[in-house]
Amino acid sequence: MTTASTATHCPYCSLQCGMRLVGRRSPEVQEWPEFEVNAGALCRKGWSAARLLGDRERLTTPLLRDRTTGEFTPVGWDEALDLVAARLAALRSQHGPDAVGVFGGGGLTNEKAYQLGKFARVVLGTSQIDYNGRWCMSSAASAGTRAFGVDRGLPFPLADVEQADVVVLVGSNLAETMPPAARHLDRLRERGGRVVVVDPRRTATAERADLFVQPVPGTDLPLALGVLHLLVAAGAVDEEYVADRTTGFEAVRASVSAWWPERVERVSGVPAAQLRELADLLASRRPTGERARVVVLTARGAEQHVSGSDTVLAWINVALALGQCGRPYAGYGCLTGQGNGQGGREHGQKADQLPGYRSIEDPAARAHVAGVWGVDPASLPGKGRSAHELLMALGTDDGPRALLVHGSNLVVSAPNASRVVERLAALDLLVVCDFVLSETAALADVVLPVTQWAEESGTMTNLEGRVLLRQRAVTPPAGVRTELEVLAGLAERLDSPVPLATDPEEVFTELRAASAGGKADYAGITWQRIRDEQGVFWPCPDVDHPGTPRMFADRFAHPDGRARFHVVDHAGLAEEPCADFPVHLTTGRVLAQYQSGAQTRRIRDLPDTGPYVELHPLLATRLGTADGEPLEVVTRRGRMVAPGRVSESIRPDTVFVPFHWAGANRLTSDALDPASRMPEFKACAARLAVAGG
Numbered sequence: 001m002t003t004a005s006t007a008t009h010c011p012y013c014s015l016q017c018g019m020r021l022v023g024r025r026s027p028e029v030q031e032w033p034e035f036e037v038n039a040g041a042l043c044r045k046g047w048s049a050a051r052l053l054g055d056r057e058r059l060t061t062p063l064l065r066d067r068t069t070g071e072f073t074p075v076g077w078d079e080a081l082d083l084v085a086a087r088l089a090a091l092r093s094q095h096g097p098d099a100v101g102v103f104g105g106g107g108l109t110n111e112k113a114y115q116l117g118k119f120a121r122v123v124l125g126t127s128q129i130d131y132n133g134r135w136c137m138s139s140a141a142s143a144g145t146r147a148f149g150v151d152r153g154l155p156f157p158l159a160d161v162e163q164a165d166v167v168v169l170v171g172s173n174l175a176e177t178m179p180p181a182a183r184h185l186d187r188l189r190e191r192g193g194r195v196v197v198v199d200p201r202r203t204a205t206a207e208r209a210d211l212f213v214q215p216v217p218g219t220d221l222p223l224a225l226g227v228l229h230l231l232v233a234a235g236a237v238d239e240e241y242v243a244d245r246t247t248g249f250e251a252v253r254a255s256v257s258a259w260w261p262e263r264v265e266r267v268s269g270v271p272a273a274q275l276r277e278l279a280d281l282l283a284s285r286r287p288t289g290e291r292a293r294v295v296v297l298t299a300r301g302a303e304q305h306v307s308g309s310d311t312v313l314a315w316i317n318v319a320l321a322l323g324q325c326g327r328p329y330a331g332y333g334c335l336t337g338q339g340n341g342q343g344g345r346e347h348g349q350k351a352d353q354l355p356g357y358r359s360i361e362d363p364a365a366r367a368h369v370a371g372v373w374g375v376d377p378a379s380l381p382g383k384g385r386s387a388h389e390l391l392m393a394l395g396t397d398d399g400p401r402a403l404l405v406h407g408s409n410l411v412v413s414a415p416n417a418s419r420v421v422e423r424l425a426a427l428d429l430l431v432v433c434d435f436v437l438s439e440t441a442a443l444a445d446v447v448l449p450v451t452q453w454a455e456e457s458g459t460m461t462n463l464e465g466r467v468l469l470r471q472r473a474v475t476p477p478a479g480v481r482t483e484l485e486v487l488a489g490l491a492e493r494l495d496s497p498v499p500l501a502t503d504p505e506e507v508f509t510e511l512r513a514a515s516a517g518g519k520a521d522y523a524g525i526t527w528q529r530i531r532d533e534q535g536v537f538w539p540c541p542d543v544d545h546p547g548t549p550r551m552f553a554d555r556f557a558h559p560d561g562r563a564r565f566h567v568v569d570h571a572g573l574a575e576e577p578c579a580d581f582p583v584h585l586t587t588g589r590v591l592a593q594y595q596s597g598a599q600t601r602r603i604r605d606l607p608d609t610g611p612y613v614e615l616h617p618l619l620a621t622r623l624g625t626a627d628g629e630p631l632e633v634v635t636r637r638g639r640m641v642a643p644g645r646v647s648e649s650i651r652p653d654t655v656f657v658p659f660h661w662a663g664a665n666r667l668t669s670d671a672l673d674p675a676s677r678m679p680e681f682k683a684c685a686a687r688l689a690v691a692g693g
């Protein structure tokens with residue numbers, strides 16, 4: 001007898017590496033070499049992912065928490081769902097539908113994200129829904145929409161990067177955050193191409209760079225202005241492309257004249273000579289005389305700032321001025337982060353959005369989606385608060401009094417997290433769906449145990465806009481339900497005007513109809529096509545359509561078909577260092593842990609080092625500390641103690657703390673980008689001292 005093997009995808013990041021699960025009980029991860037995105041390669045998180053299936057820390061029964069003792073009591077599903085529904089109904093009738101908030105996640109499958117948005121708008125009638133993707137790539141999404149008329153992280157398959165001549169990574173540590181993708185950089189370099197990495201830390205990714213640029217945190221925007229200044233001065237702008245395919249360049253050309261290299265050097269700390277080297281690379285020619293193919297990629301380092309969306313626009317300006325967007329093996333892309341970071345932002349769990357990447361304020365979009373849902377368009381609520389604003393409103397006079405959390409451990413991952421914990425405590429009801437008792441679930445009044453990843457089927461849209469199918473590979477433990485069943489059970493108890501489906505393929509069919517004609521059009525994608533074709537790229541408006549791996553070849557998505565330049569200027573950080581808080585604190589990731597760590601900290605095969613403070617030897621000497629000694633880090637919001645890790649790789653004016661363990665986000669600032677509402681996770685002002693000294 002052969003052992004069952006199921007082709008599926010990793011539960012973690014947006015690369016969505018293909019893998020096989022072998023065995024139905026405690027399955028083993030094996031490679032799936034035919035799947036082209038990762039060609040069998042996995043990082044250690046992927047290899048160890050199956051360890052959490054059937055783990056003893058796994059939740060298998062609904063739990064009710066006694067607010068006085070803090071103790072959890074296991075209860076049956078009917079009791080839990082009856083109780084949640086009754087309390088939600090009471091809050092709604094007392095305070096109106098916006099008394100209930102919903103917080104989703106970019107790790108949810110398309111089907112779950114879609115159903116969560118429908119549940120909020122149709123069953124609860126609330127406008128108060130948003131999700132953790134707001135903290136992830138919302139700045140790039142907002143910039144992409146403004147520049148190109150549509151937001152798809154990468155408008156080309158990732159492997160195209162290998163065929164480029166110059167790749168500029170602005171604030172991405174992909175060698176640690178999507179390791180199998182780093183091979184594209186290696187192959188590009190073998191072909192003679194060049195890699196540029198922009199990061200305040202010399203990361204594992206920077207080690208692969210031909211040119212490493214190490215700016216002060218939050219200065220990627222003036223860097224782009226300086227690059228464009230030099231390109232204009234060198235006559236390197238592709239004037240024909242700019243005239244044919246874009247609008248708004250003249251104002252941008254004028255605005256960058258004020259950003260000469262020495263001024264950029266003063267602001268960013270990047271030597272003028274290095275800036276010239278970068279501009280020369282971008283303006284270089286292929287042996288044929290044709291322009292070099294340039295790919296500019298941004299990630300969280302550039303985006304998680306109050307100026308994040310303007311920073312992305314500034315780098316898009318560079319790519320457009322060089323005539324790169326829409327050209328083969330070239331252009332701009334954002335490296336999305338969460339497993340379904342792309343799909344999670346298309347189907348309506350965002351405060352301002354309906355499925356198909358439609359606007360909830362557009363009457364035609366409301367009519368279309370309400371038609372698919374079988375409800376009156378007038379019954380759909382309007383736009384709600386963004387993620388952090390939603391959390392800050394909890395338990396206030398006009399904010400939600402109950403919150404349902406699906407797929408976020410926000411106690412660890414939200415900015416200025418101590419305030420978030422205070423807001424959660426002010427709620428009348430906190431309900432968390434999860435498969436482990438995360439730090440957030442531990443504060444809930446009701447915890448609902450759901451199936452995870454390999455125990456259920458559903459689609460995910462990876463960083464390339466490729467819609468993939470995660471197939472159920474193992475039998476879920478007794479006692480857990482799928483999220484679709486939970487939502488349907490609540491809908492029924494809340495007298496929903498329409499029933500909610502529980503079969504994921506049926507939900508996907510409905511999602512296809514709801515997305516039809518929208519920007520992210522899935523109408524022609526079927527589960528069978530995904531199986532047959534290694535995924536299908538949206539937009540795919542009908543079943544005979546091949547899907548769209550490469551966008552913008554002929555036109556951009558604005559009505560006139562042109563891309564838009566935007567004038568942006570350097571506004572700086574929300575918090576600049578000062579006498580009391582003299583260093584920049586930045587935060588991010590390490591290879592072996594994922595996000596808030598709720599999943600990966602429970603996997604014993606992965607090193608769990610705890611938080612640490614990376615600092616330069618010069619700063620260590622000034623503080624009188626040595627490698628491994630405990631340091632106290634203080635910001636205007638909080639403090640933490642963690643061992644120092646002394647390293648030449650970081651700027652002397654900056655320290656780095658990974659956010660996978662609670663602590664980092666007690667320090668971070670919740671100043672928001674005005675366009676995307678992205679918090680400035682990547683910079684705040686901090687003071688360091690030898691702990692206990």
Ligand SMILES: Nc1nc2c(c(=O)[nH]1)N[C@H]1C(S)=C(S)[C@@H](COP(=O)(O)OP(=O)(O)OC[C@H]3O[C@@H](n4cnc5c(=O)[nH]c(N)nc54)[C@H](O)[C@@H]3O)O[C@H]1N2
Pocket residue numbers: 013014136170171172173174176177178198199200201203216217218219220299300301302336337338339586587588589590591592593594595596656682683
């Ligand atoms: N191992 C691992 N992989 C992951 C994840 C994980 O948690 N762990 N999470 C996934 C998710 S959701 C995401 S969003 C992605 C994130 O992927 P990345 O964006 O690659 O990850 P980060 O570590 O958050 O940030 C990248 C780099 O930004 C740098 N940086 C800090 N401030 C600045 C700045 O002002 N400018 C510039 N240019 N760089 C700066 C940091 O030093 C860091 O090296 O990773 C995905 N993959």
Ligand SMILES: Nc1nc2c(c(=O)[nH]1)N[C@H]1C(S)=C(S)[C@@H](COP(=O)(O)OP(=O)(O)OC[C@H]3O[C@@H](n4cnc5c(=O)[nH]c(N)nc54)[C@H](O)[C@@H]3O)O[C@H]1N2
Pocket residue numbers: 105106107108109132133135136137300304337338405406407408409410412413414415433434435436438450452453483587588589594595596597598599659664665668681682
């Ligand atoms: N300081 C700092 N903070 C950051 C960042 C940073 O760079 N620095 N990055 C930000 C970014 S980019 C992101 S994406 C966020 C991520 O941070 P979080 O939103 O906390 O994301 P996860 O840690 O992935 O949390 C997912 C939770 O949901 C559970 N879960 C997983 N899948 C499902 C599912 O299908 N259904 C349900 N119900 N639960 C599920 C997991 O067990 C886990 O408890 O953190 C942000 N916070």
Ligand code: SF4
Pocket residue numbers: 010011012013014015016017038041042043044045046047177178179180
């Ligand atoms: S790179 Fe991302 S998708 Fe691939 S195995 Fe690692 S965590 Fe999973």
Ligand SMILES: [Mo]
Pocket residue numbers: 135136137337338
């Ligand atoms: Mo993310």
